[in-house]
Amino acid sequence: MKQLHLISIILLTTLLIACNKEDVDFTYSPAAPKAGDTISFTPYGTSAEEWEWDFGDGTSANIANYKKIYKKAGTYTVTLTADNKKSRSVAKQITVLDTIPSFTLLSDSVLHYMQSATFKALIYNPYNTPISYQWQIPDKAIATTNLDQNTISIYPTAHDTTFTISLTFTLGSQTNTIQKTFTVNDTPAPALLAINNNGQLLRQRLYNIPQLSNGNYIQETPQDITPLNTLFTQTSAMLTQDDICYIATLNNTIYAYNIQNNTLETIIKKSPSLNNTLPLFTDITIQNQFLYFTGPKGIHRIDKTLRSQTLDSEDQLIFADNKSLPSLDISQGLLGIDFCNNIFFAACQNKIIRFTPSDINSGSTPNTTPLFQDLNQPLITNIQIDKIQGLIYFFEKTASQLYICQLNGSNLQKITNTSHPAFTINNQLNLLFFSSENGILQTTLPHLLTNNLQLYTQPVNSLNNIVAIAIDQIKR
Numbered sequence: 001m002k003q004l005h006l007i008s009i010i011l012l013t014t015l016l017i018a019c020n021k022e023d024v025d026f027t028y029s030p031a032a033p034k035a036g037d038t039i040s041f042t043p044y045g046t047s048a049e050e051w052e053w054d055f056g057d058g059t060s061a062n063i064a065n066y067k068k069i070y071k072k073a074g075t076y077t078v079t080l081t082a083d084n085k086k087s088r089s090v091a092k093q094i095t096v097l098d099t100i101p102s103f104t105l106l107s108d109s110v111l112h113y114m115q116s117a118t119f120k121a122l123i124y125n126p127y128n129t130p131i132s133y134q135w136q137i138p139d140k141a142i143a144t145t146n147l148d149q150n151t152i153s154i155y156p157t158a159h160d161t162t163f164t165i166s167l168t169f170t171l172g173s174q175t176n177t178i179q180k181t182f183t184v185n186d187t188p189a190p191a192l193l194a195i196n197n198n199g200q201l202l203r204q205r206l207y208n209i210p211q212l213s214n215g216n217y218i219q220e221t222p223q224d225i226t227p228l229n230t231l232f233t234q235t236s237a238m239l240t241q242d243d244i245c246y247i248a249t250l251n252n253t254i255y256a257y258n259i260q261n262n263t264l265e266t267i268i269k270k271s272p273s274l275n276n277t278l279p280l281f282t283d284i285t286i287q288n289q290f291l292y293f294t295g296p297k298g299i300h301r302i303d304k305t306l307r308s309q310t311l312d313s314e315d316q317l318i319f320a321d322n323k324s325l326p327s328l329d330i331s332q333g334l335l336g337i338d339f340c341n342n343i344f345f346a347a348c349q350n351k352i353i354r355f356t357p358s359d360i361n362s363g364s365t366p367n368t369t370p371l372f373q374d375l376n377q378p379l380i381t382n383i384q385i386d387k388i389q390g391l392i393y394f395f396e397k398t399a400s401q402l403y404i405c406q407l408n409g410s411n412l413q414k415i416t417n418t419s420h421p422a423f424t425i426n427n428q429l430n431l432l433f434f435s436s437e438n439g440i441l442q443t444t445l446p447h448l449l450t451n452n453l454q455l456y457t458q459p460v461n462s463l464n465n466i467v468a469i470a471i472d473q474i475k476r
Contacts, residue, residue, distance in 0.1 A: 032126060119152050190472060193471070195468045267307060330348070380395075381397050435463075442460050
């Protein structure tokens with residue numbers, strides 16, 4: 001008897017659980033309502049003690065069967081929740097038409113630069129009369145759908161302006177045209193900075209827009225933001241931190257360009273009395289408060305907040321040279337520098353020296369990468385370290401190729417053939433940008449080095465003769 005009683009309890013519990021898991025759903029009538037119609041909302045397929053409706057226009061109700069009137073045409077999301085449980089909830093979109101033909105912007109009341117906007121026609125057609133559509137959009141907008149549908153999507157390619165969108169529709173034998181004007185707001189975004197061989201500084205904001213069906217990409221046109229009366233000729237390196245873009249040039253000057261304020265200052269320049277024959281300021285990097293730069297005797301450093309300084313001697317501001325660090329080969333000058341976890345990497349011709357500050361003046365011999373025996377007389381330049389994945393990117397000038405390897409120099413992989421040494425990596429965007437004969441390209445950062453590394457690139461712009469690239473991470 002006890003066993004039978006236990007079985008009954010189990011069956012009852014199972015039945016209650018099954019009831020609680022019933023799907024919630026509802027119907028509404030009429031199926032094609034217009035503004036001012038009384039719409040009946042009815043739950044079905046389940047039972048509940050409590051009901052809660054959210055009609056998507058700021059109104060709600062808490063009874064099972066409810067009649068509702070929408071005063072304005074549009075698309076609304078109606079949500080029904082049973083017994084106050086999110087797991088027993090359903091949402092549907094209802095389109096309320098207008099006896100006066102109209103169309104609506106589904107996402108917002110304004111348009112946003114380089115952001116998708118979807119428009120939907122609201123044409124009252126209770127008898128399913130044949131209807132055709134033709135939209136007209138401004139020249140400074142790109143449609144991602146055909147313009148002969150009742151719903152279209154576009155990307156505005158201008159901002160701080162207004163757009164007029166028109167819709168011509170034919171219902172039966174009658175043709176009508178309606179139009180609306182929308183404000184287009186700007187959309188802040190990270191930006192790619194590039195310097196060409198003429199010394200112009202160009203800025204292009206980056207937007208994550210899917211490839212169009214015709215294979216093209218929507219991109220912002222690069223803008224010339226070169227400070228007045230200044231050209232960064234012979235630029236060798238560029239990097240950004242906060243509002244400052246640091247630019248090193250082979251004409252022996254390192255600049256600090258304030259991106260936000262569009263102001264330019266000199267951090268340090270070579271004294272005319274300093275006669276060096278080896279390259280100066282070929283690369284720069286920043287660690288904490290110091291800006292490190294390459295010089296004729298080795299690696300120098302300066303407080304990054306200082307301005308209008310002069311390098312009067314080869315030993316001034318020295319951080320590491322071949323006296324304090326014998327393995328540092330400066331016979332042909334240093335051509336690249338970066339760091340990772342307080343380990344510095346310096347490009348010395350056909351090898352990369354790795355050392356820590358404690359190695360300096362210690363008499364110890366720092367580690368070196370392999371000599372890349374499979375490369376023909378390599379000349380390594382433009383080092384950049386992926387500090388998240390622990391990978392070295394560098395340009396090899398002899399063969400004009402961009403390479404990647406582990407921090408210890410192992411697992412060397414070629415990324416691409418290019419005669420342009422400019423590249424940069426950005427972990428926040430998870431992208432590698434590099435210049436090519438056809439413009440600047442981007443590809444997803446590789447997180448695992450494998451044999452026959454395959455990277456899929458897409459164009460960023462068609463800029464040619466780019467000598468330096470950096471990313472301004474701040475959205476502006």
